[in-house]
Amino acid sequence: MKSTLSPDRWRCTRNQNGWLWCIPAGLLLCLFAATARAQLTIEIIGGGADQIPITVLPLADEDNFQQRISQIVSADLARSGRFRLQEIGSVRPLPSEPSEVNYRYWKNRGSQTLVIGRVIQRPDGKVEVRFRMLDTAKEAQAVGYAYTIVMPQMRAIAHKISDIIYEKLTGEPGVFSTRIAYVARFPQRFELHVADADGVNSQFILAHNEPIISPAWSPDGTRIAYVSFEQRRSIIFVHNLVDGTRRVLAAYEGINSAPAWTPDGKRLAIALSKDGVSQIYMIDADGNGLTRLTNSNAIDTEPSFAPDGKYILFTSDRGGSPQIYRMSVSGNNIERMTFEGNYNVTPRYSPDGKSFAFIQRIQGRYSLALMDLTTRQTQILTDSPLDGSPAFAPNGRLILYASIVGGHGILAAVSSDGRIKQKITSSAQDVREPAWGPLAGNR
Amino acid sequence: MKQIFIAVCAALLVAGCSSKGTTTQGKAAIEQRSVADQNQQATADEAAKQARIQQEQEQLKQQVEEQKRRQEEEARKTAAAEAEKPVVKPLADTSMTGKALTDPASMLKDPASPLSKRSIYYDFDAYNIKEEFQHLVEAHGKFLLEHKDFKVRIEGNCDERGSREYNLALGQRRADSVKKAMTLLGVTPKQIQTVSFGAEKPKAPGHDEEAWAENRRSDIVYIGIDTQH
Numbered sequence: 001m002k003s004t005l006s007p008d009r010w011r012c013t014r015n016q017n018g019w020l021w022c023i024p025a026g027l028l029l030c031l032f033a034a035t036a037r038a039q040l041t042i043e044i045i046g047g048g049a050d051q052i053p054i055t056v057l058p059l060a061d062e063d064n065f066q067q068r069i070s071q072i073v074s075a076d077l078a079r080s081g082r083f084r085l086q087e088i089g090s091v092r093p094l095p096s097e098p099s100e101v102n103y104r105y106w107k108n109r110g111s112q113t114l115v116i117g118r119v120i121q122r123p124d125g126k127v128e129v130r131f132r133m134l135d136t137a138k139e140a141q142a143v144g145y146a147y148t149i150v151m152p153q154m155r156a157i158a159h160k161i162s163d164i165i166y167e168k169l170t171g172e173p174g175v176f177s178t179r180i181a182y183v184a185r186f187p188q189r190f191e192l193h194v195a196d197a198d199g200v201n202s203q204f205i206l207a208h209n210e211p212i213i214s215p216a217w218s219p220d221g222t223r224i225a226y227v228s229f230e231q232r233r234s235i236i237f238v239h240n241l242v243d244g245t246r247r248v249l250a251a252y253e254g255i256n257s258a259p260a261w262t263p264d265g266k267r268l269a270i271a272l273s274k275d276g277v278s279q280i281y282m283i284d285a286d287g288n289g290l291t292r293l294t295n296s297n298a299i300d301t302e303p304s305f306a307p308d309g310k311y312i313l314f315t316s317d318r319g320g321s322p323q324i325y326r327m328s329v330s331g332n333n334i335e336r337m338t339f340e341g342n343y344n345v346t347p348r349y350s351p352d353g354k355s356f357a358f359i360q361r362i363q364g365r366y367s368l369a370l371m372d373l374t375t376r377q378t379q380i381l382t383d384s385p386l387d388g389s390p391a392f393a394p395n396g397r398l399i400l401y402a403s404i405v406g407g408h409g410i411l412a413a414v415s416s417d418g419r420i421k422q423k424i425t426s427s428a429q430d431v432r433e434p435a436w437g438p439l440a441g442n443r
Numbered sequence: 444m445k446q447i448f449i450a451v452c453a454a455l456l457v458a459g460c461s462s463k464g465t466t467t468q469g470k471a472a473i474e475q476r477s478v479a480d481q482n483q484q485a486t487a488d489e490a491a492k493q494a495r496i497q498q499e500q501e502q503l504k505q506q507v508e509e510q511k512r513r514q515e516e517e518a519r520k521t522a523a524a525e526a527e528k529p530v531v532k533p534l535a536d537t538s539m540t541g542k543a544l545t546d547p548a549s550m551l552k553d554p555a556s557p558l559s560k561r562s563i564y565y566d567f568d569a570y571n572i573k574e575e576f577q578h579l580v581e582a583h584g585k586f587l588l589e590h591k592d593f594k595v596r597i598e599g600n601c602d603e604r605g606s607r608e609y610n611l612a613l614g615q616r617r618a619d620s621v622k623k624a625m626t627l628l629g630v631t632p633k634q635i636q637t638v639s640f641g642a643e644k645p646k647a648p649g650h651d652e653e654a655w656a657e658n659r660r661s662d663i664v665y666i667g668i669d670t671q672h
Contacts, residue, residue, distance in 0.1 A: 211643035213607050227611075233638045234611060255615045255639050258608045271612065273639075277619075278612035299612040315609055321568070322609050343568070345606035359606060366605060386650075388606060407650055433607070 040199030040411070040431070044079055045421035051084040052169050055111040058088070059131065060096035060118040065154060069119060069129060072158035076176045076198065077165065080397070081420030086111055098132060103139045111136055115165065126150055131161050133168060143168050155200065163440075175393045179437040180400065181215040181224055182411060184428035191428075192226060194241065197393075197436075199424060205239060206246075215435040216259045216268075218285075224435070225249060225259035225268060236270055238285060249287050254278075260303045260312075261285075269293065269303035269312060280314055280331075293331040302346055305329075306353045313337070313347035313356055324358055337371065340378065344369075346388060350396045350416070357381075357390040357399050368401050370416060381418045391436045398422075400434040547590050548668050557582040561663040563621060564656065567602070570616040572624055580621055583663050584628035587635070594666045596636040597621045602655035603642045614639030617661045636666075 054077060058070045077083040088094070089109055095101040096118045106114050117131035132144035143164060149157050159176040166174030175197055184191045184204070190212045195202035206212060210229040217224055224239045236256045239246040250256040254273030261268050266285055271278045278301050280294045294300040298318035305312055309329060316325050321342035327334045338344035343361035350356060353373075360369040360380065368382040368390055386404040393400065396416060403412045405423075409430030413422040424431070551558045561583075563576040572580055587593055599618030601610035618637035626632050647654035 211640075213611075213641075213643065229640070229643060234641075254637070255611050257611050271608065273612065273615045273619075277616060299609065299616065301612045302606065302608045315606065317568075317609075322606070343605060345609050361605070386604060404650065 039202050040195060040424050040426050042079060042199050043423040043425070044081065045423060051082060052113070053084045053086055053110065054113045054115065054165070054169070055086045055088060055106065055109075056115040057094050057096075057117075059116070059129070060094070061121075062119045064121065065119060065127070065151075067154040067158065069117070069131075069154065069158040069161065070115070072155060072198075073115065073162045073165070076159060076162035076174075079198065079422065080166065080174075081415060082166075082170060082397075098134060098141060101134060103134075103136050106136045113142070113169065122148070127154070129154075129157050129161075133165055155196070159196070159198075172397065173395045173439055175395050175397070175436075175439065177440045178394060179221070180391075181217065181435045181437065182431050183212050183215070183433040184426060185409070185430040185432070186428055192224075192239075194224075194437075205241065205244070213433055214258055215433060216261060217435055217437045218261050219263055219265040219438055221438045221440075223285075225261065227257045227259070247287065249285075250283060250290075258301050258303060260305055262305055263307055263309045269305065271301040271303070280312070294327070295331075304348050304356070306349050307351055308353060313349060315345045315347065324356075337376075338378075346390060348390050348392060350392055351394055352396055355416075357392065357401075359388055359390070368399065368414065370399075379418065381414045381416075382412075384412075387412075389433050391434045392416075393436050394439045400424075400436055402432045402434060547586075547593070548665075550586070551665060551668060558586055561669070563617075563661045563663075565617060565659040565661075567604070567655075567659065568613065570599075570613060570620050572620060577624075580624045581628065584625040584630050587625060587630045588628060591631065591634065593668075594634050594636070596638060596664045596666055598662045598664060599637065599639040599641075600644065600646070600658055600660045600662070601642045602658045603645060603650070604655065605642075607642055611639050611641030611643075614641045621661050621663070 056070050056074045056077070058068070062068045062070060074085050078085050086109070091105060095116050097116070101114065101116065112135070114134045114136055115131060116134065117129065120128040120130070122128055126148050127150070128146060128148050130144075130146040133142045134140070135142045145161075145164065147157050156177065162176040163174035166172070166176070178197045179194055180197055181192065181194050184193055188209050189207060190210065191204035192206040192212045192215060193202050193204050205224070206226075206228065208228075208230045210232065212229070213227045215224050215226040222240065222242050224241060225236060226239065227234050227236055234255045234257050235251040236249040236259050237246045238249045249259065249268065250270055250272060252272050252274035255278055256270065256272055258271040259268050260270075267282055267289075268285060270281055270283055272281050273279070275292070277297060278299045279292060279296070280300050280303050281290055281292050283290045293312075294314070296316060296318045298316055299322070300314055300316045300318070302315040303312045304314070311326055312329055313324060313326050315322050317323070319336065322345050323336055324338040324344050324347045325334055325336050337347075338358070338360070341361055345359050347356045347358045355370055355372050357368060357370050359366050360378070362380065365383065366386050366388060367380050367384070368387045369378050369380050371378045381399070382401070382403070384403050384405070387401050389402040391400045392398075398413045398415055398420070400411060400413045403410050409432040410426070411424040411431050411434050413424065414420065550556055553559055557579055560579055563572055563579060565573070583595070587595065597618040599614030599616070601614050601617075615637065618639055622632070622635045622637050625635055642658070645654070645658045646660070647657040
């Protein structure tokens with residue numbers, strides 16, 4: 001635990017399916033040390049091809065602080081499955097400034113990218129965090145920042161550093177500073193939780209003894225819409241995360257469910273059965289301006305907006321079995337999207353709008369699938385018996401979903417190419433209904 | 444018969460007079476026998492004879508008394524039966540009085556009545572009421588039709604498989620289909636609420652077909668009887 005989380009600290013075994021299971025000892029320890037009731041534990045299963053090698057050195061003097069930044073950064077990068085974390089070697093002292101770096105040594109060790117830095121306790125109580133990412137081939141700095149923070153921001157700044165490294169090396173935004181929401185079930189109790197993307201700092205925003213389903217983040221990350229059964233029927237609430245207040249969005253007769261925010265965050269598509277069978281309606285975020293969108297005598301539910309706001313994917317059994325359809329936001333131009341099998345549900349647009357995730361029943365299993373909207377080809381990403389509730393990471397790289405293992409609900413994640421898998425378990429009886437919050441820049 | 448009775452009585456009377464002494468003697472004899480058998484056989488024979496006579500006398504007495512008691516009892520029974528008759532008759536004859544004595548709530552709990560069964564089960568992804576449950580829905584429909592002050596809540600449920608949201612909509616369809624069947628029988632819609640719990644409140648906790656079959660269900664809940672809600 002004293003130095004950085006290097007690859008030699010990972011316990012890796014290959015299981016019968018050939019998946020590589022890697023459990024970072026340090027990460028598990030620090031997660032177990034957290035005492036919140038429903039803290040999540042993330043296990044990485046498998047790894048992507050073409051992993052980028054990177055050496056993250058311990059930041060000088062980071063041992064003086066409870067949260068060690070290089071450990072958090074290493075765990076973030078490893079969890080993404082896109083990096084191969086290299087050993088830090090035996091040379092001492094370790095460099096913390098570019099002038100101290102022996103580039104030839106690191107090049108000979110095969111390190112193309114080196115992360116160094118220092119953590120400084122300032123007399124005013126604040127903390128200065130300096131980090132640099134160096135290109136050993138060019139013998140130059142690729143990126144570097146210094147932050148002045150207060151102690152509780154230590155984890156947040158580590159995630160920010162991870163985001164910068166990730167974006168610099170992959171060209172895509174990192175999602176380490178984002179948050180997730182999920183539902184934890186205990187005996188006689190349901191809790192709606194919000195946690196950091198690495199599962200740490202999990203805390204509930206709502207708890208009672210009736211079910212909670214379908215949390216949905218507003219595009220700016222300040223509100224979560226969800227369905228609560230606290231009045232012994234489904235009612236949609238919009239919960240403000242900033243001040244902790246909430247208000248009823250829809251409590252019509254019958255079901256009130258499946259909230260989905262428009263990309264501008266002003267309205268929501270919801271499913272109501274007030275006029276008979278479940279249909280899709282639009283409603284303003286303040287509960288006004290209800291208008292009906294679909295007009296079928298079949299179940300229409302689970303709306304999902306295209307990122308450009310022009311289309312809505314939804315589930316309907318108008319054809320005799322639940323299938324996925326697409327319509328324009330005016331409710332016209334309805335097109336059936338799925339034809340394989342007789343149970344295709346829960347569509348979710350990818351953040352780039354080029355594909356959508358959904359749940360397909362194949363040979364009695366409910367698997368996570370991905371359809372390319374251009375080719376209309378479907379790729380099956382999971383093979384467990386009962387997967388559901390897919391949620392894209394805001395960069396589209398990972399899909400978080402609910403699964404059942406050993407009779408207990410767990411969360412899992414799979415990369416959109418199917419190569420990297422994560423298993424996220426909790427001390428709760430069940431964890432389910434994941435929803436991935438937006439990128440920090442959207443706030 | 445009378446003569447015999449008198450003769451016996453007389454004989455008994457004679458025997459009875461001397462019996463006190465002999466009984467004591469007999470008792471003494473029994474007590475003494477264990478000590479020594481020097482007592483005369485004649486004395487023993489005499490005592491035994493008298494004891495037999497005494498036994499017969501007592502049996503007769505008992506028979507007489509028993510007969511008397513029976514006669515008295517019969518007389519009482521007849522009298523009682525005659526006294527009850529006027530009270531019983533009007534109740535048995537007036538059907539209106541009979542109905543009023545039946546509590547409708549207890550009808551719902553009578554295990555012999557189809558009304559005591561409250562659950563309708565479904566196939567996967569189906570909401571149609573299967574033939575085997577139609578009589579059940581009809582029985583409750585008729586009951587509600589005849590008891591307009593009763594209200595029910597029909598709770599639609601699904602098994603855990605598939606989409607939670609789709610299941611919530613399906614559970615509503617299940618509950619609504621029961622409501623529709625009842626209103627077609629003439630039940631006032633206001634007597635029937637519906638709610639869907641989707642897959643969120645499984646009655647059977649398992650993850651196998653047995654649990655799933657139990658959880659694909661609509662429950663008819665009588666408000667104020669089955670629940671406080």
